Amino acid sequence: MKRISQIVSTALLGGLLSTAPTFAHADTVTAKAVMEQYVNLASASFSDTLATAKTLQAKVAAFIANPSADTQQAAKDAWLAARKPYSQTEAFRFGNPNVDALEGEINAWPLDEGLIDYVKQDVYDHEEGNAFATANIIAGKDNIDTALLKASQEKGGSEANVATGYHAIEFLLWGQDFNETPTTSGQRPYTDYAKGDACTNGHCERRAAYLQVVTDLLVADLQQLADDWADGKDNNYRSAFLTLDEKEALRRMLFGMGSLSLGELAGERMNVALLAHSQEDEHSCFSDNTHNDIAENARSIQNIFNGTYTRTDGSKVEGASLAQLVASKDAKASETLVNKLADTQQKAEAIVEAAQNGENFDQQIAPDNKDGNKRIKATITALRSQTGDIEAAAKAVGVESLNPESSDSFGG
Structure with missing residues (x-):
């Protein structure tokens, strides 16, 4: 995964929100x-992410034990379901070293899939000079x-050599997306996991061993x-x-x-793919789930600013928010950011709506x-436009510099 320093050198930051919370008076x-609510949000988000990953693990085991079109689809559905809560954790990454340290192992992309398994060479676009692009571990x-x-x-110092995480699992379930039709994702046959002579x-x-190990x-x-x-752990x-x-805690949140908003989502995950018009640079390219990644990443930022999170069971975690704290210091700064974040969310949802109507992200960037x-x-423009406003919000609560050039700059 490329660091944001490769995309952003001097710009500051952005965020996302639809409506300001109303369950407490801002001046109280x-x-x-806000710090207490932040860790509560993180705990709920990562708890849901773990639970859905465990469901994925069970579905993968069932698929391996009995390979069929149905068990493969069940594993795919579990992967898609697991991505939703995980994508809502990503705004916790850059400000917190514990999350950032594992991000590469969990969510690195794009990957040179020939490192892992067979590929169709005439449509295989790998990183130039990657000595392990066709290593085929399997x-x-x-x-x-x-x-x-x-x-x-x-391996070999190439970020394209991704052997672990969600996207390695995605490739093993879907296979390469040859983009044969606009609505078709990867079409790996379930018989790639079949027993004996039925194996393709x-x-x-x-x-099967790789898929099980990488999921575990x-x-x-x-x-x-x-x-x-988790609460209650020493x-x-x-x-x-x-x-x-x-102030340091607030700085990490912001x-x-x-x-995520500017360097990663607007830059790495959207603008790079758009400028190159490249399916290889989209986030979830094998499953064509990129539109949902984008919307849930945006929601991740919204959750933190709003102090709320809707769990996978439909229940809500809510409490004191950054939006309220900023409003208690500078009502205009909070209101302006609320409006811009709402506009960004609306635009991200338009990408999802287009995908649901058969125009996936890889088609939208053509x-x-x-x-x-x-x-x-x-x-992208809306995400970038949030930059000055989140900087103003930071200043309102006494955070003068966010130092965004690198995701390593959060300190110890």
């Missing part, structure tokens, strides 16, 4: 209360275990993050966060929101799709 909200002899996958991650494309047992590793990583934010990251100086390009550009 304290920074400490066709190899090395024992497939967690150690091998971790050792293969960014060879090495089915090793492919994802669950283990998410368990660590859920534990980091000496975890949650307890450390609550002892931070209030830094995480803005870094060079001859003027309306699709316009839709993507509008969302």
